[in-house]
Amino acid sequence: xxxxxxxxFQLLIFFLVTSQMAEQTRTELDLPREKGEESVEQAQxxxxxxxxxxxxxxxxxxxxxxEALDALVDDAIKHSGGADKLKPIxxxxxxxxxxxxxxxxxxxxxxxxxxxxxxxxxxx
Amino acid sequence: xxFRRGGADRKPELNLASMIDATFLLLSYFIFTxxxxxxxxxxxxxxxxQQGTDAKDDLEPQVVEVLRSGDHVVFRLGAxxxxxxxxxxxxxxGLSHERGLFVRVYGGVDVGSAATAIQVGRxxxxxxxxxxxxx
Numbered sequence: 001x002x003x004x005x006x007x008x009f010q011l012l013i014f015f016l017v018t019s020q021m022a023e024q025t026r027t028e029l030d031l032p033r034e035k036g037e038e039s040v041e042q043a044q045x046x047x048x049x050x051x052x053x054x055x056x057x058x059x060x061x062x063x064x065x066x067e068a069l070d071a072l073v074d075d076a077i078k079h080s081g082g083a084d085k086l087k088p089i090x091x092x093x094x095x096x097x098x099x100x101x102x103x104x105x106x107x108x109x110x111x112x113x114x115x116x117x118x119x120x121x122x123x124x
Numbered sequence: 125x126x127f128r129r130g131g132a133d134r135k136p137e138l139n140l141a142s143m144i145d146a147t148f149l150l151l152s153y154f155i156f157t158x159x160x161x162x163x164x165x166x167x168x169x170x171x172x173x174q175q176g177t178d179a180k181d182d183l184e185p186q187v188v189e190v191l192r193s194g195d196h197v198v199f200r201l202g203a204x205x206x207x208x209x210x211x212x213x214x215x216x217x218g219l220s221h222e223r224g225l226f227v228r229v230y231g232g233v234d235v236g237s238a239a240t241a242i243q244v245g246r247x248x249x250x251x252x253x254x255x256x257x258x259x
Contacts, residue, residue, distance in 0.1 A: 001138070008147050015154030032239030036170050037246060051235070089170060092235040098190070099231030101238065102257030116255070117170040120239055 027058050032094040034120040047076040049108075051092035055100040066107050073111045083112035091119040171242045173227075173255040185224040185254070188212070190233050190241045197237040199244075209240050216248035224252035231258070 027050040049069065050058040057064055059072055073088070080086040088108065092101050108116055189200040198205040199212040206212040216225070225245040229238040238255075245253045 012150060032236045034239050034243040037172060094234060094236030096235045097231060098229045098233045098235055098238050101235050102229060105255055105257050115172065117172050118239060119170045
């Protein structure tokens with residue numbers, strides 16, 4: 001019985017942890033209500049940048065400054081093998097001022113990124 | 125668990141069936157809940173935009189400016205301002221798509237309106253849509 005109980009508890013812990021992680025990776029935002037593109041490839045973004053309505057920038061559930069964002073983007077570029085291969089997704093709240101989005105885009109551009117995806121959601 | 129009392133020579137038995145039932149129930153529950161949460165990097169849909177400056181080229185692209193005019197957001201194409209997406213869409217469809225489209229977005233405009241301009245450009249047939257942060 002003992003090994004079986006061990007395995008059961010291990011599985012339980014594994015699924016508990018993974019289900020919690022899946023919930024934490026998405027920041028609640030009211031995205032622009034556009035249909036987006038049909039042909040966009042579903043490749044891993046490498047980095048997802050959230051811009052909240054108040055203009056705060058959130059990456060991996062942490063509020064970061066634009067300077068810290070530069071460092072994170074540099075890391076992501078290193079991991080993906082070049083700035084041309086990294087296609088980050090920017091999730092910006094539709095009510096957020098574009099001035100903040102402009103700042104984020106300017107910072108991404110300064111790291112050599114040329115292709116960025118702006119997340120949208122279809123109207124309900 | 126149910127233990128059966130018997131004679132001195134009988135060993136206690138443990139019924140595993142209910143435990144296995146509970147285990148599989150928990151397993152299936154966690155499998156389904158884990159699958160329901162998708163990573164934010166795999167979200168669909170999204171709008172692909174080029175990023176860059178509006179440097180002059182031999183072939184000049186069409187430029188749509190998204191800016192605030194009074195209480196409203198307007199889309200400016202050349203000298204003409206369009207207040208609705210349908211009006212902008214109609215204007216963009218009549219233009220040459222080869223040279224690409226620049227969407228220059230000014231501060232004070234909501235992100236939703238900027239996304240609208242990009243979407244309208246894509247729908248009008250522009251393959252290359254470049255987001256240009258206005259200074």
